[in-house]
Amino acid sequence: KHRHRAPARDEVERRWRELSTERRQEVMCFDDAVLVERVKTGLQALWDKHVLMLQMGIRLAGGDEEEDPIAASELLAAFQLTWDIRRSREDPRVICVHPSMKRVVVMKANFLERPDVLEVFRAALPDLLSPGGSPARTPMPRARWKDLFSSEPASVQAMEQQLARLVEQALWAMATDPAFEVPLLGLQDALCGDSVPFESWMVDDVITTGKAEGKKKSKKKRRNTAVPPP
Numbered sequence: 001k002h003r004h005r006a007p008a009r010d011e012v013e014r015r016w017r018e019l020s021t022e023r024r025q026e027v028m029c030f031d032d033a034v035l036v037e038r039v040k041t042g043l044q045a046l047w048d049k050h051v052l053m054l055q056m057g058i059r060l061a062g063g064d065e066e067e068d069p070i071a072a073s074e075l076l077a078a079f080q081l082t083w084d085i086r087r088s089r090e091d092p093r094v095i096c097v098h099p100s101m102k103r104v105v106v107m108k109a110n111f112l113e114r115p116d117v118l119e120v121f122r123a124a125l126p127d128l129l130s131p132g133g134s135p136a137r138t139p140m141p142r143a144r145w146k147d148l149f150s151s152e153p154a155s156v157q158a159m160e161q162q163l164a165r166l167v168e169q170a171l172w173a174m175a176t177d178p179a180f181e182v183p184l185l186g187l188q189d190a191l192c193g194d195s196v197p198f199e200s201w202m203v204d205d206v207i208t209t210g211k212a213e214g215k216k217k218s219k220k221k222r223r224n225t226a227v228p229p230p
Contacts, residue, residue, distance in 0.1 A: 028107035
C-alpha cells in the first residue's frame with residue numbers, strides 16, 4: 001500500500017512561522033461535516049462523563065467540582081465551533097447548536113497569534129511532525145481526516161491527541177500546498193551581500209580591455225585579408 005512521505009519538520013515549521021494569522025486560520029479550519037459532527041460528539045461525551053462523575057461524588061485530584069474539563073484544557077480551548085453553542089437551561093449536560101449556522105471547527109485567532117502554538121500540541125503529541133514507531137503516521141487524504149475521530153475519546157487527554165493528529169495532518173497539507181508557499185526570507189539579501197560593488201577602476205579596466213581586444217582582432221583580420229604575392 002502506497003504511503004505519502006511526510007514533509008520535513010523544519011520546512012513545515014518554517015512555512016508556519018511565516019504565515020499571517022489569517023492564513024494560519026485557513027490552515028486550521030475544518031469543514032468536513034462528518035469530522036465536525038464527530039468532534040462535537042466527542043466533546044459532548046466528555047461533558048457527560050464529567051457530569052456523571054460529579055453525580056457519583058467522584059472528583060479528579062486537584063480539580064474543581066464546577067470546572068469544565070473542556071474549558072480547562074488549553075488545547076481544546078484553542079478551537080471553536082462557528083455555530084452558537086450554549087448549555088441547555090433545562091439540562092446543562094446538553095449542548096445546544098443553532099441549526100442555521102455553518103458547521104466548522106476552527107482554531108481561534110488569538111491562539112494562532114501565540115509563538116508557542118506548536119509546542120502546545122506537542123505536549124499532547126510529543127513526536128508531532130516527526131512521527132516514529134510502527135506504523136508511523138503519514139499524510140492522509142483530506143477526506144480521511146475524519147477517521148482520526150472514528151473512536152469516541154475516553155478522556156480529555158485522548159481528545160487532545162486526536163486534535164493534535166488532525167493539526168499535524170493540516171500542517172503537512174499546508175507544507176505541500178503551493179498556495180501556502182512562502183519565500184526564503186533573507187535569501188535575496190544574502191545574494192546581494194555576496195556581490196562585489198563596481199568601482200570606477202573596474203569600468204576603466206573593462207573599457208581598456210575591450211579596446212585591446214578590438215586591436216588584436218583588427219590586426220588578425222588584416223593579416224587574414226592580405227593579398228598573397230604573385
